Amino acid sequence: MNNNNLLINDKKLPGDLAMWFFxxxxxxxxxxxxxGFAITEYLNQQLFxxxxxxxxxxxxxxxxxxxxxxxxxxxxxxxxxxxxKVKQIVWYLIFALLFAFIYLFVKSWEYQSLFLQGIDIxxxxxxxxxxxxxAFHFLHVVLGMVILIFMLLKAVKxxxxxxxxxxESGACYWHMVDMLWIILFPLIYVI
Amino acid sequence: xxTLKYQSQAVAKPYFVFALILFVGQILFGLIMGLQYVVGxxxxxxxxxxxxxxxxxxxxxxxxxxxxMGAAYYLVPEEAETELYSPKLAIILFWVFAVAGVLTIxxxxxxxxxxxxxxxxxxxxxxxxxxxxxxxxxxxxxIVVVCLGFLFNLGMTILKGRKTSVNMVLMTGLxxxxxxxxxxxxxxxxxALDKYFWWFVVHLWVEGVWELIMGAxxxxxxxxxxxxxxxxxxKWLYVIIAMALISGILGTGHHFFWLATPAYxxxxxxxxxxxxxLPFFAMVLFAFNMVNRRRREHPNKAxxxxxxxxxVMAFLGAGVWGFLHTLSPVNFYTHGSQIxxxxxxxxxxxxYAMIVMTIISYAMPKIRGIGxxxxxRAQVWEMWxxxxxxxxxxxxxxxxxxxxxxxxxxxxxxxxxxxLSFMVTQDKLSIFYWLREVAGVVFLLGLIAxxxxxxxxxxxxx
Numbered sequence: 063m064n065n066n067n068l069l070i071n072d073k074k075l076p077g078d079l080a081m082w083f084f085x086x087x088x089x090x091x092x093x094x095x096x097x098g099f100a101i102t103e104y105l106n107q108q109l110f111x112x113x114x115x116x117x118x119x120x121x122x123x124x125x126x127x128x129x130x131x132x133x134x135x136x137x138x139x140x141x142x143x144x145x146x147k148v149k150q151i152v153w154y155l156i157f158a159l160l161f162a163f164i165y166l167f168v169k170s171w172e173y174q175s176l177f178l179q180g181i182d183i184x185x186x187x188x189x190x191x192x193x194x195x196x197a198f199h200f201l202h203v204v205l206g207m208v209i210l211i212f213m214l215l216k217a218v219k220x221x222x223x224x225x226x227x228x229x230e231s232g233a234c235y236w237h238m239v240d241m242l243w244i245i246l247f248p249l250i251y252v253i
Numbered sequence: 254x255x256t257l258k259y260q261s262q263a264v265a266k267p268y269f270v271f272a273l274i275l276f277v278g279q280i281l282f283g284l285i286m287g288l289q290y291v292v293g294x295x296x297x298x299x300x301x302x303x304x305x306x307x308x309x310x311x312x313x314x315x316x317x318x319x320x321x322m323g324a325a326y327y328l329v330p331e332e333a334e335t336e337l338y339s340p341k342l343a344i345i346l347f348w349v350f351a352v353a354g355v356l357t358i359x360x361x362x363x364x365x366x367x368x369x370x371x372x373x374x375x376x377x378x379x380x381x382x383x384x385x386x387x388x389x390x391x392x393x394x395x396i397v398v399v400c401l402g403f404l405f406n407l408g409m410t411i412l413k414g415r416k417t418s419v420n421m422v423l424m425t426g427l428x429x430x431x432x433x434x435x436x437x438x439x440x441x442x443x444x445a446l447d448k449y450f451w452w453f454v455v456h457l458w459v460e461g462v463w464e465l466i467m468g469a470x471x472x473x474x475x476x477x478x479x480x481x482x483x484x485x486x487x488k489w490l491y492v493i494i495a496m497a498l499i500s501g502i503l504g505t506g507h508h509f510f511w512l513a514t515p516a517y518x519x520x521x522x523x524x525x526x527x528x529x530x531l532p533f534f535a536m537v538l539f540a541f542n543m544v545n546r547r548r549r550e551h552p553n554k555a556x557x558x559x560x561x562x563x564x565v566m567a568f569l570g571a572g573v574w575g576f577l578h579t580l581s582p583v584n585f586y587t588h589g590s591q592i593x594x595x596x597x598x599x600x601x602x603x604x605y606a607m608i609v610m611t612i613i614s615y616a617m618p619k620i621r622g623i624g625x626x627x628x629x630r631a632q633v634w635e636m637w638x639x640x641x642x643x644x645x646x647x648x649x650x651x652x653x654x655x656x657x658x659x660x661x662x663x664x665x666x667x668x669x670x671x672x673l674s675f676m677v678t679q680d681k682l683s684i685f686y687w688l689r690e691v692a693g694v695v696f697l698l699g700l701i702a703x704x705x706x707x708x709x710x711x712x713x714x715x
Contacts, residue, residue, distance in 0.1 A: 083492045087499065087531055094524045183517050190517045 077231035113188030132161035261337035268323030275316035320609030333414025423469035429462030480548035530572030553626035566603025592657030638703025656685035
């Protein structure tokens with residue numbers, strides 16, 4: 063009986079349905095960019111091999127670790143929320159934000175080093191797509207961080223005591239940002 | 254009998270009436286022009302094709318603006334639960350706008366366009382001569398004054414009353430409409446730059462802020478006719494406008510493909526505008542969901558039909574027909590062809606003409622003191638109007654799409670010398686143009702049926 067209840071509860075979508083629509087729309091945009099990238103790569107293989115060779119894979123790895131770790135802390139903060147441990151929520155969110163800052167810093171450094179080599183969005187099709195997709199993702203990280211800061215400020219005031227929906231919605235958004243990078247990194251940097 | 258919740262809502266009436274008069278004018282000029290496609294010298298001396306086209310499109314824009322203003326004057330007081338700040342200002346602005354609009358259209362028809370430019374001192378601040386924005390500078394200034402007064406009136410009403418999401422979204426849309434129009438005053442001599450900013454008005458109106466206006470009016474009508482909780486409807490509205498803005502703003506890029514802009518616009522324009530059908534699809538789900546979950550049987554069946562119809566037709570016309578030619582590799586061949594015309598017709602009718610007729614259908618019986626709805630016979634006439642106009646518009650769109658596909662095939666696709674010239678191609682398309690004209694006549698019949706519904710009274714019982 064208890065197991066059944068658990069199953070039913072597990073099926074409930076965390077957060078607000080509206081946020082899931084939003085996430086779905088976001089994923090569609092990225093899906094189109096990824097498909098566009100893959101097709102263009104198929105049509106211009108040599109150009110893409112050369113382009114990828116000019117990217118800094120190590121910084122991509124650092125960013126992957128940073129975002130996954132950040133997501134872990136957000137997941138922990140949701141757990142803490144369910145146990146109503148306000149202090150833990152706040153600390154976990156601060157750690158999540160710190161790791162997100164690492165991403166912002168490394169990514170900015172990477173852009174800067176490409177610009178110094180004279181590479182920009184108009185260099186060739188590979189870099190057009192590289193800059194469009196990663197910059198669009200970068201903006202999502204920034205938006206996600208704004209949402210995390212908003213959640214943090216509300217959590218400090220213990221405003222999520224009664225209703226978890228807003229917090230869970232924000233957490234879902236952050237997981238989306240992280241998941242997108244997990245697809246983006248191998249597609250653009252590695253494969 | 255007084256059936257209005259707030260008496261000042263009655264100021265919407267002249268706006269709606271005048272909008273429908275202009276709508277008739279738009280259709281008549283559409284028919285004239287449609288015939289000129291196949292009978293080139295029809296009325297060519299009196300109404301040259303370029304003038305007919307200008308009048309057709311300008312009347313459309315102006316009647317929709319009248320419709321939106323009427324909608325706002327009706328909707329905002331009811332949502333804010335207070336009387337309009339100044340009904341007198343609304344009436345004064347109506348006359349200013351109506352007189353300016355009529356004079357401008359008469360100017361188009363009675364004097365050569367260049368003479369109109371001279372008379373209105375266009376050389377002092379040249380803004381004329383661009384598609385849809387042909388109005389003399391002085392008319393444009395008039396539109397700005399009317400918009401400012403209109404927004405002031407609505408803003409003051411909202412400030413003193415209840416703040417609802419519907420009102421906020423509507424106001425955001427209307428303020429956006431006014432702001433984007435300001436780009437019509439910027440007319441750089443560089444043609445690429447000129448087009449670039451021209452799209453700031455045209456695209457960011459119809460694929461940006463107007464969608465907010467449409468969403469807000471649709472939400473208002475659905476609250477009224479279905480009785481579904483406001484919270485549910487507002488949540489849908491937020492999702493829809495978020496999607497509309499995300500896809501619509503960057504979707505402007507689909508107009509920058511061939512404007513000497515950097516190549517990355519091909520990607521931005523293609524990807525984001527490919528998403529533009531989403532908010533319209535959400536509106537279809539929204540409208541049908543709310544009607545299915547209705548808590549009351551509203552007697553105004555016609556208004557509900559318009560609400561469902563506008564969602565479906567906007568999705569088809571703006572969403573699907575827009576998507577057909579929005580990807581840059583496709584648009585390379587199709588831009589400026591009859592496929593664009595097909596999309597333009599169904600999108601404007603489905604999204605904007607129909608949403609205005611939705612609110613008119615809901616509001617007019619109340620404004621006219623008839624009650625919650627027109628009598629049954631009048632509603633039947635109105636629904637005949639709905640179906641005739643809508644089916645006719647589907648056929649107009651299909652004919653133009655057929656013409657467009659053939660045009661691309663004959664004129665654009667061939668890489669070598671066998672591509673036909675523009676005029677030879679046009680001759681080959683004449684069967685589609687004739688069929689379109691027939692569908693246009695059916696549309697006019699539908700419009701007559703629709704207008705007749707306003708004069709139908711319940712049969713006196715013996």
